[in-house]
Amino acid sequence: DSGVTQTPKHLITATGQRVTLRCSPRSGDLSVYWYQQSLDQGLQFLIQYYNGEERAKGNILERFSAQQFPDLHSELNLSSLELGDSALYFCASSASGDSYNEQFFGPGTRLTVL
Amino acid sequence: GQQVMQIPQYQHVQEGEDFTTYCNSSTTLSNIQWYKQRPGGHPVFLIQLVKSGEVKKQKRLTFQFGEAKKNSSLHITATQTTDVGTYFCAGRQRGGSQGNLIFGKGTKLSVKP
Numbered sequence: 001d002s003g004v005t006q007t008p009k010h011l012i013t014a015t016g017q018r019v020t021l022r023c024s025p026r027s028g029d030l031s032v033y034w035y036q037q038s039l040d041q042g043l044q045f046l047i048q049y050y051n052g053e054e055r056a057k058g059n060i061l062e063r064f065s066a067q068q069f070p071d072l073h074s075e076l077n078l079s080s081l082e083l084g085d086s087a088l089y090f091c092a093s094s095a096s097g098d099s100y101n102e103q104f105f106g107p108g109t110r111l112t113v114l
Numbered sequence: 115g116q117q118v119m120q121i122p123q124y125q126h127v128q129e130g131e132d133f134t135t136y137c138n139s140s141t142t143l144s145n146i147q148w149y150k151q152r153p154g155g156h157p158v159f160l161i162q163l164v165k166s167g168e169v170k171k172q173k174r175l176t177f178q179f180g181e182a183k184k185n186s187s188l189h190i191t192a193t194q195t196t197d198v199g200t201y202f203c204a205g206r207q208r209g210g211s212q213g214n215l216i217f218g219k220g221t222k223l224s225v226k227p
Contacts, residue, residue, distance in 0.1 A: 002156070002158075035217075041219060042120075042202065042217050042218060042219035042220050043157065043202065043204075043217040043220075044217075045214060045215070045216070045217065048214060056214040058214065090156060090157070092157075099144065099145060099206035099214065099215050100144075100145055100162070100164070102147065102159035102162065103147075103157075103159065103215070104159070105149075105156040105157045105158070106156060107155075107156055108156055
């Protein structure tokens with residue numbers, strides 16, 4: 001158990017819909033990262049937050065947005081869903097916002113868009 | 115764009131054989147981390163390399179960082195069935211966003227008992 005929690009574990013929805021994925025980082029970690037993992041694909045970095053502020057942005061679509069709240073939990077919002085958005089979405093946390101800290105990954109949310 | 119290439123994509127070995135996965139970047143990396151993802155699981159941090167030419171060992175696993183800090187390798191000696199999973203390298207390219215690690219696509223290792 002990494003100490004990072006993600007809800008829900010599974011999500012099945014239809015094209016065009018909007019969903020929210022939630023992540024609670026490890027106690028004490030200030031930075032949260034979101035990744036997308038499609039079948040047989042690597043981890044595509046989406047976005048990073050540090051202590052409530054956006055720190056880095058990857059290949060995140062305009063239909064996707066995220067935020068980190070004062071209690072440090074984070075939400076990833078996916079809207080106007082398409083079939084190709086079906087994937088495993090991981091949240092990870094680290095103590096600080098730099099790349100020298102190891103990242104602790106949550107169990108992931110598996111999104112299926114029908 | 116920024117890329118970290120990892121080869122091979124798949125590797126099938128007989129238990130007891132050795133295994134190596136390679137990670138290459140077109141630009142210098144500040145650091146490199148290795149993660150393992152078991153089937154159905156999430157990535158788990160294995161190790162970090164920071165210095166040029168650095169070599170670190172964890173039991174049967176040997177990690178190397180190239181002299182030019184553009185490549186890295188993970189070598190497993192005498193694989194066991196518990197080594198099954200996907201191994202990812204991740205590095206931050208110099209000049210890249212401070213916290214942004216670029217992950218390779220991973221090498222999926224299967225071990226036949």
